Amino acid sequence: MRSIDDLLAQLDHDRVRSMTQELISIPSVNPFGQEPGVGLREQEVGLRYAELLTEVGCEVLVDEVSAGRPNVIGVLKGSRPGPTLLLTGHLDTVDVTDYDDPFTARIEDGRLYGRGSCDMKAALAAFVEVARVINEHDADFAGELMIAGIADEEDRMIGSVHWSEHGPVPDFAVVGEPTSLKVCPAHKGQYGAKFRTFGTAVHSSIRSEGVNAIEKMADLIAGFADYNDELDSRPAHPLCGNATFSIGTINGGEVMSTVPNFCEIEADRRMVPGETVDQVLAEYNDRLHAVAAADSEFRYELDGPTMSSAVLDTPLDHPIVTTVADETETVLGTPAIIEAFTGATDAPNFHCPAVIMGPGSIAQAHTLDEFVPLSELEAATKIYLRVALSLLS
Ligand SMILES: [Zn+2]
Numbered sequence: 001m002r003s004i005d006d007l008l009a010q011l012d013h014d015r016v017r018s019m020t021q022e023l024i025s026i027p028s029v030n031p032f033g034q035e036p037g038v039g040l041r042e043q044e045v046g047l048r049y050a051e052l053l054t055e056v057g058c059e060v061l062v063d064e065v066s067a068g069r070p071n072v073i074g075v076l077k078g079s080r081p082g083p084t085l086l087l088t089g090h091l092d093t094v095d096v097t098d099y100d101d102p103f104t105a106r107i108e109d110g111r112l113y114g115r116g117s118c119d120m121k122a123a124l125a126a127f128v129e130v131a132r133v134i135n136e137h138d139a140d141f142a143g144e145l146m147i148a149g150i151a152d153e154e155d156r157m158i159g160s161v162h163w164s165e166h167g168p169v170p171d172f173a174v175v176g177e178p179t180s181l182k183v184c185p186a187h188k189g190q191y192g193a194k195f196r197t198f199g200t201a202v203h204s205s206i207r208s209e210g211v212n213a214i215e216k217m218a219d220l221i222a223g224f225a226d227y228n229d230e231l232d233s234r235p236a237h238p239l240c241g242n243a244t245f246s247i248g249t250i251n252g253g254e255v256m257s258t259v260p261n262f263c264e265i266e267a268d269r270r271m272v273p274g275e276t277v278d279q280v281l282a283e284y285n286d287r288l289h290a291v292a293a294a295d296s297e298f299r300y301e302l303d304g305p306t307m308s309s310a311v312l313d314t315p316l317d318h319p320i321v322t323t324v325a326d327e328t329e330t331v332l333g334t335p336a337i338i339e340a341f342t343g344a345t346d347a348p349n350f351h352c353p354a355v356i357m358g359p360g361s362i363a364q365a366h367t368l369d370e371f372v373p374l375s376e377l378e379a380a381t382k383i384y385l386r387v388a389l390s391l392l393s
Helices: 004-008 013-025 043-055 117-136 158-166 203-210 213-223 227-233 277-293 319-334 375-392
Strands: 059-066 069-077 080-090 104-106 109-111 143-151 172-175 189-198 244-252 262-271 299-309 354-356 370-371
Touching: 004 213, 004 354, 004 375, 013 043, 013 117, 013 375, 043 059, 043 069, 043 117, 059 158, 069 117, 069 158, 080 117, 080 375, 109 117, 117 143, 117 213, 117 370, 117 375, 143 158, 143 319, 172 319, 172 375, 203 244, 213 244, 213 262, 213 277, 213 299, 227 244, 262 277, 277 299, 319 354, 319 375, 370 375
Parallel strands: 080 143, 080 172, 172 354
Antiparallel strands: 059 069, 069 143, 104 109, 109 370, 189 262, 189 299, 244 262
């Protein structure tokens, strides 16, 4: 049986680099509601990812979630029964408007640039290399190493939502989103909703005969003015802090000279572990009812979710957290930094204890100058291999 150091020495970091470059060169921009087509879907990169996983010995399933939008799942089976570790990332990227040459992955000053470099084709490439070393160098392991490329993380998460409904359920998961190699066992959830107010349209010269929906919306917004203070006054989650409420859009009215009969806002509620959607809706309805109680002309509608993603709250003493933290410390030579991930991810949809840990920084994801530091990519590849060998021992 090969030692861990022996196997680590087999990692081919040049291969990880060129695989990352190749995956970047296959556009997989999320369609964000447009009709999916070549370049604007995960199919092309997903099929290549399936080939890469097959080449390193995985049994591969391409699970088409919707037309041209696959989840790609590869499995390496160990020599004896044991747990299933999922290493996973999303296949899609954000858009490339105004991005200069987004799909030519160039290496400069120790960084690999291109759309999807840190978010998150580098991690996808690292996972393939972990499977290659384990398979080609006869690493003895128990259970299953499962590697998955997931569709549509950047928009509606149809890939991981599909997974949450159909399985499989792994025992633990590492999601390789860019964390600068910090270990993130928790993140907030998100609940989007629209609030609408209704009025009566009349010519603005006889405004008193109408009901102004924009003014009603102003009353509603005022009714939410102290909501963030209330959220801040609640006990903070140790990693995620406090919940937040933010109004992101407002629309209403048609022309200046007409009293508007309609106004709509969309609000983003970030939920902390322990909160439920029902609780958020109850808070929304309390505030709506308070405004309505003071104004018999207040007519409204609450519509949601327009966006919904779950919280992640993996216990800090769970082996997936302690193992990823320990192996990160071993590879980096400094104690792992454990904190919440700033955004929402696919992680809760796998229904297993999970951590987010990957190369590159969320600060570069979604920018017009996306990159992953090669040193972090190398370190992440080593960490993923060590985690797999440790948890599947
Ligand atoms: Zn991402």
